[in-house]
Amino acid sequence: MSVERAVSVLHVRALGVTVAIDVPDDLLLGPLERAWEAVLCEPAAGGPRVVTPGPLPEGGDRTPDGLASTLSHITQEVTRAAIEARAGQLFMFHAGALSNQRSGATLAFVAPGGTGKTTLVRTLGPGRGYVTDETVGVRGDLVIETYSKPLSVRRPTGGPKDETSPLSVGLEVPRATPWLAGMVVLRRDLDPGLPIELEVVDPLDALVMLGPETSSLARIDRPLHALSDLLHTIGGLRVVRYHDAADLDPLVSDVLAAVR
Amino acid sequence: MSDDVEWGPASALSLRPVVDRLDTQDGTVVLVASGAAHRVVRLSHLGVEVLAAVGEGTTFDALEVAMLERLGPPPDGDLSRAVREAVRGLVEAGLLCVT
Structure with a gap:
């Protein structure tokens, strides 16, 4: 038996x-x-x-x-x-995101894996809403479906990353429904001590730039038109070059001050 | 036939389907799907013209004639080379195939 x-x-x-x-x-x-x-x-x-x-x-x-x-x-x-x-229901970007806990205004920062999203979330997340460090899912009305997953935290000694509760490192899930107020592409390529550099991306180049950083884009109805409209609504895409995540605090605060 | 070494004047070109195409005053982008993957490609002015000139079975010879009518001779005068380079780029982007 x-x-x-x-x-x-x-x-x-x-x-x-x-x-x-x-x-x-x-x-x-x-x-x-x-x-x-x-x-x-x-x-x-x-x-x-x-x-x-x-x-x-x-x-x-x-x-x-x-x-x-x-x-x-x-x-x-x-x-x-x-x-x-x-798939086919949300725009899904390889991005981290933080939100304003009162208004829900959210900044998505797009970057491939291993290039700064989790560090940015851990550094600038306390006091804000932790939306995700992995995938930002955006509806057509700009509302974000959260994915407040465990953080994959690199050990100082190397080895596999540890899946860590965001709550255990002082983060909170969003209290107000997040909505997309701005989007930037992260480029962590400046030398230490230099001020961050912001550059507005040409609208068509923005589509090319974001293409590889999306999931299932082709399953959205008229995806390029829809993504173009989305970017236009939030004021376009910008690239931010920086060295230390803390240097991005004013940028995050600025976007999170937006109102609908 | 993906190797342009094998392309002859009578090789036929045809358009491959795209998921979406966005035309604006500033240019054109297309979304090309390949299995589960996808790619967004911004077309050059020449690329837009080549795609517009290609119909089912258009040959390189016919395309060169069409491009000459549309754009005139290229600055260096080598129309055949210019067309082949444009076609190569569009084939690599998944927008054209040559048989």
């Missing part, structure tokens, strides 16, 4: 959908709950489902590095599932 084990399931909000995470390995449950605590939610029917690895066999990698790698993989799977679920 076999006995089936009950599989724990976590539910998290990501880009406006509820993603179910099956957790057959009890060792993962606690770390996952802590990492995703900011967006844990009640179950909802019809959302995507992510299956995590089962219990490790004898000799499996039970080290902290092994666990960190597994948690990182799960985050990627949740991201992929949420993006797929919202």
Whole structure:
């Protein structure tokens, strides 16, 4: 006679959908709950489902590095599932975003992975709404579907990144519904001590620049027209060159002061 | 036939479908899908003219004639080279195919 084990399931909000995470390995449950605590939610029917690895066999990698790698993989799977679920419904940019906790005005900062989004969120996020450090999902009416996922934090000693609850590093989820007030592309290529440089991007070049930093753009109705309209509405796209994330504080404050 | 070394005067060109195209006073961009990936391409003036001149089965010879009518001779006088370079760029961008 076999006995089936009950599989724990976590539910998290990501880009406006509820993603179910099956957790057959009890060792993962606690770390996952802590990492995703900011967006844990009640179950909802019809959302995507992510299956995590089962219990490790004898000799499996039970080290902290092994666990960190597994948690990182799960985050990627949740991201992929949420993006797929919202394809054709949202503009989805590879970007971090912070919001004004009273008005919801939000700045999205577009950048490929590993080029400054999480650092910017950690540096300038306290006192603001943490929208995401990964994917900004924008509706046609500029409202942003949040994805306040765990931060992938690089260890000083190297090794895999740690999936870290945003709440544990002093961030808060948005209290007011975020809406897109501005968008910049990050270029962390200035020498230390230099003031930031802002450059307005030609509207057509902006579409070319943003293309690789979007997900499922082709599944939106008349995507170039829609994206062009979106950029026009928020005053266009700018590139910001900087060295230290803290130097961007005035820019963030300026955009977050916008009103609808 | 992707290698332009193999392109001859009678090689036929045809347009490949795009997801979207945005024309403005300042230029043209197109969105090209390739499987799950996509690419946004800004067209040069020459590229726009080449695409406008290509119909189903248009040959290089016919395209050169059409481009001469549309734009006149290129500054260096080498029409064939100019057309081939433009076609190569459009093929690489996924906007044209040559058979």
